[in-house]
Amino acid sequence: MFLKTLRILGATGLLFGGAILLSLYGQTVTKAASSTALISEVNIGSPGATNKDYVRLYNLSAEPFNLKGSRLIKRTKTGTTDTNIKSWTADAFIPANGYYTWANNDYATELQADISTSQTLAADNCLALRLGSADSGEIIDALGWGECTQLVETLPICNPTDGQSIKRTDNQDTDNNSLDFTAGCISTSTDPEPVTTTTPSNNIFTGGNETVEIEEKSILPAKIIISEIRPNPTGEDLNNEYIELYNSGEKDFILTDHRLVVDNQTPFYFSATSTIKAKEYLLLTRELTNLKLNNNGGKLALYGLKKTALISLNYSKAPEGQVFSAINTNPKNKSDWVWNLAPTPGKENLIILPNQAPLIVLDCPDKTQTANFLWLDGSDSYDPENLPIIFKWQLDNETICERASCELPVTPGKHSLSLIISDGALSDEKNCQFTKTVPSTTKANPKNSSAISGQATTKKTITKTPAKPVTKSTTKTTASIVKKSTTNNNLTLSGTVLNLPGEAGTQYFFIWPDNGNTAWQIYRYNKVFPKLTVGDHIQASGITSIVNKENRLKLQTDNAITITAHNQKIKPEENIIGDISEGDQGHYITITGQLAGKQGNVLYIDDGSGELAVYNGKVAADNVSYKIGSTLSATGVLRQTASGWRLLSRASDLKQLSMPQDKEVASTIPEVSSSIAIAPRDKNTENRYWLLLAGLLLIVVGGWSFKYMNSPQRKLVSPKDKNEQ
Template identity: 25%
Template sequence: MKLSGKTILFIFLALLSGFFCWQKSADAVETNHIIINEVMTGKSGAADWEFVELYNPTSSDIDLSGWTVKKKSSSGSETPLVSASRLQNKIIAAAGYLLLANEGGYSGSVVADVPWPHSYTLAYKNNAIVLYDNNNVVIDEADWIEIAEGYSWERTNAGSWQNSASAGGTPKAANSEGAQTPPLPPPADNSSSLPPVNPEPTTTTPLADQINVNYRLGDVVINEFVPDPADEQVEFVEIYNKRNENINLDGWFIYDGSGAQTILSGVIAGSGAKKYLVIEKPKGNLNNAGDLIILKQGDAVIDQVAYGDWKDGQIDDNAPTASDPKAIARTGDGYNTYNNKNDFAVSATITKGGANIISDADAASDAETRYAASLPQGNSSDIIINEILPQPRGEENEEEFIELFNRGDKEIDLTGWILGDSSTRRYAIKKTDAVNSGVARNDTIIKPQNYFVVYRRDSKIALNNSGDEVKLYPPDSETPAQTVKYEKSVEGRSYNVKNATSTPLTWEWSEVVTPGAPNIIQIKHAPVVDFGWSGEPVVGQIIFFDGSDTEDADGDNLTYLWNFGTGATSTEPNPIYIYFKAGNFSVSLTVSDGEHTIKEEKIIKIKAAPNASPVTVSTNATTAVKGVKIPGASAAKSSGSTSAKTNGALRQTTLENIRELAKGSYAKVEGTVAVKPGIFSTQYFYIVGSMGLQIYNNKKLFPALEVGDKISVAGELSESYGELRLKTKVASDIKKIATSTLPAPQDFTAEEIGEETKAQLVRVSGEVVDKKGSSIWLDDGNGEAEVYFKQGAKINRENINEGDKISVIGIVSQSNDKYRILPRSQQDIIMESGSAQTGEVLGAVSASDSWELAQNNKKLKLIQYLLVLSGGLIVVLAGVIWKRKK
């Protein structure tokens, strides 16, 4: 078919118009996924305003189940911020917001939708937020070099980022237009109106390492100035570059309150000594009583400082003024809360073009006010970072600290020494701090073998819980004398130098926090040793010794050494032994975790066998034999013991009401066995009903019991580690009433695990957020709960990993001031999602297999024992026969 010219032209125009339509659509493509829309990193001195705002720009509601939000440090390491369990079943509506906020700290007027743990904090500098979907795919990421304290970090319509126009940001509302050019203060009564700024055009010479860009409020700050110089000195204004890049100052200006303009030029460096730029004799005059200094790039305000009695409408937040010959300086280079009163102080130490030092001439000697670089004191290598507390148990903004130590033999003035972290924040040690209400002090002198502690409330250095660096700079040095790097911190533990005289220095975490005192390295917990025995304590009878009640909080591999008081020993956790003579014997069990060795001793009274002739055996034949526990062997009766029924008035009560009785009362209750003796301990087990209760017998005199048995128990009320227990005397204090159904666990949230749920059989589901030693911690979105694995439960912890979602069934146990869930067996750990198959019992073997293996092992050990015993008797008989033949 032949096409006419008109037809061809029509087709061409149609295609061309389609191209332009497509091009326009492509240029204006809209985001089709959830975005991180706004981030608030707090305000000065608190995490009260920390939040992350998500926004759904799509036309459909989105379920966030399985999603996570993580924080990324400057090193690139990621740590959880909002776990998947906290986002379970959370829906973010189409064109709607979801507000995530610091738990227990956020106090904004807009209610948060999802909290994150209070100890997880965001840094003002060099951090990022990463959003993952339920397939662990990165959906969005927001990072920043520095967010102004008190302001939020907002996404713009163009997809770039900016500081919010007003303090506090705009949670769950449209973002502002940004804080690019804040309005100048109204003219004061003592100054003329600022003239319109029409700077003369300047010629900019591009440099290879510079790019002319529009900078933001606070990128460069007025760092120090002298309005009333000493004789033969001049007024000056010092500015400081907070960015890690060179900045071309062509087109920049400084104004005073009268409107006098000083034109800037050249480059202010992003590192080294040239981060400071001094402008001497600026145009106009800086009034001694008060004035205004403004730094601008073109028409954009980059920084401004009102000091003294300058009337800017908010005179209460003005910086102080200074008289001859003092300076007005930021309390730390670049320190900026956008409150001049908070940021500046008067200093007798003028550090023109160098790091600020705040000192008071009235309280300082000449040596203290001179330039820090000339301090002629001890060797700078004698000052070391000695202890760091990144994550205190209390308020981080108050109790975080960095401790310095003088390991030399001369005192050193720390004035002018600088501390920093992996961000650009720096803190110069000075004579006045918030802790002493601005009053000068003399304790910047650190004596030999003494300590100096700098708290976060003074330094404003926020150490990241997920890992950070702490740097120590000598005065006037851009190179740190020491850098200490630590990985993920644990709440309540400090990072300590093991030996301050060693080279190189080595570090360890410790649970003993010692600010201003010698370090105490203690983190490895000593094992808690306990043991017992069962069987008739009679000559010639088998005694079953049991060390399974020994616990180690760190989950270390333990070694055992038994001494039976006869010279015989064993290294088995649960040996068997026979005594061949009556008497009292001191039995000891020594347990070591590789660092701590703990010994426990008890007396066993061995009685003569009734109606039996004494057996004479060589003492060399008194040998411990490796062995195992035998079921049912604990049913022996102890002479002299009486039932609880005969010891005082016995009161029938319920599991719910027994807590109201006084300790020492005798009570009788009924309940269903939830865990058998020998699982958590050989000396106690648990029954449940409306509530729960621990049943205890120090001699392990229990009848044969199974989970699900309904029993009655009579005994004396007592308490151990804060937990109520009913203490029985003899096995007959426990009577089986019926075989009931297996007790069902009750569902609780993590935050409900505590006083009201202790001794109950519970079930908690959540995400594994930490794993250490014999414990893991579950976060279900409402809080965290500790799960502790007892040795007797024989649970394989290797298959459980951080990030797994599991359900745990167990007994709530109290240990002093903390509560934890004790699962009874592998069947109590159910994988919901993670490295194992969903619904899988982690590490489980079949019950029949486990039973057969256990029984075979017990039979084997008993056969070994009988063989050794028979061998010994054969040797003795052979000796007797040989003597008779002679």
């Protein structure tokens, strides 16, 4: 009885202990979608080595593919039922982006195959990976060679020559075996080899009645492109519309069984003799194809034997007389086609771009204004062809200035402001609205956190704690804002990089000038900057301006910045939030206080004298591990925005000095250093530790029980217990 109890106890301990450990640390493999498994390579042996047969499968997915429930089957060229090569009734995985190999038993050891059976392969066979029952299960992938057409995708590949395996090219899958595989009888080039037929035809097109809707997702082949279309010619459309194809490959591309589709019109099919020779164009006129290109925009596509378009093109409303042309021989994105003034039917494209309207670059004034004058700066606006620009500023529909930058007197009330720029032919316009208010005679309380940060006074009240003592810099002076009379001047500025392009805005970054006491924006409208690192010392040349009270240097060329040194340090001013004033605009400061709130990319820090919004354009504060009540320090450029003061701080310049204390713990430990963070207990982790300990104990008890059963101590067991065994 004792040994029987030990057996039960041992088995139970091992079973439940193993189950606990598996539940805690076991990995669950997700089965990939069926379309991710491909037949990658097949070998059918050769004379003298007839049993060197193997099939290599490949998994396109980033997750392991489970073969359980699948079967590898074959058919002969006359066969109508499946012959099982291997069926999987238990888990067997093709690794993520990896291979799994079946081989004949005689070749399995040498090949180090994953699985083997006695089946063989031969010429004129078909092969398929099927999910489910033989003959009727879903085909995952199929391959036919020689004269086998039972299980083939579109057209079979030829029988391989001796010593050659059938290999898939770059794991591509166009559902055409003749294009996806090589076997020693066709070119090993990655260019798709066209399939020819002997059907004679005197026309390059034959009509059809099928209507096909173009699929949005298209696959661009290696060498054939839609190089140019003319939807809206000057004069009559019928005799002047055309579609032009180009073959940039080294081989002729035969268009047998291909069809051309425009919108949902009846497609036209290329005949067996239709060919685009290597490096040549094929011009397809509307008169020839009867395909109409819509002047208001449309879609066109070239299809092969499958449902997905080989190449396709969407175009917008067509300007009269212009053609939509590819700017290179390998277009992939929408930007690789342009409307062009120079039609070149059947010839190499000549790109002459039409005039484009100038573009306004302007930040509208703040919605509410208290100053009696506004400084307007539209000098960042530009013309794509670098044509001279004419400026016109209008206030309440009256022209007030015709220069790039102007000083505008404003009266109380609501106003509309417009900037219109023109290159003499085309124009651009931007409209802004703002309200001029009468300044209040009551002096604002600088300790009011709402006045400082621009936050609503109804914001949830957070208990203030005394701020860490801060020594304010005595070297602080009035911000060196460029005077309006000195804007639009050429300037070469040297300074140290404080942040990187994209952290505050994609078109600019800040530097601290060598001779100054306020940060400068370095601005480039096309976002082209050298590779920079915070702390780089640079020299930049451009034109001065002021935007939202900040100094800006507008670069005129892409190479206007020179990096002169690295790893330079700028010491920030230590600041008290409640003392921030107009003269602090653009200063590089450090603040210290408690985290009072988080919203999006903004952290609200309160130092006891006021609250300041700390902004980082790269890191969402809600996803940062900072907890409300933590003591933080933040360093960055101080900016005045429409919603109040903000500190532009990089993620690396945000430092957590202490974590909030748990109230119960704090009450029992009266004095704890502010640099120590007391974290609450993690109940889930604690439970996992107890389960782990229980599992280990059960395994130890189970192992000891089995060991005891085989030890000499069994001799001490009573006869009664032996009989019960």
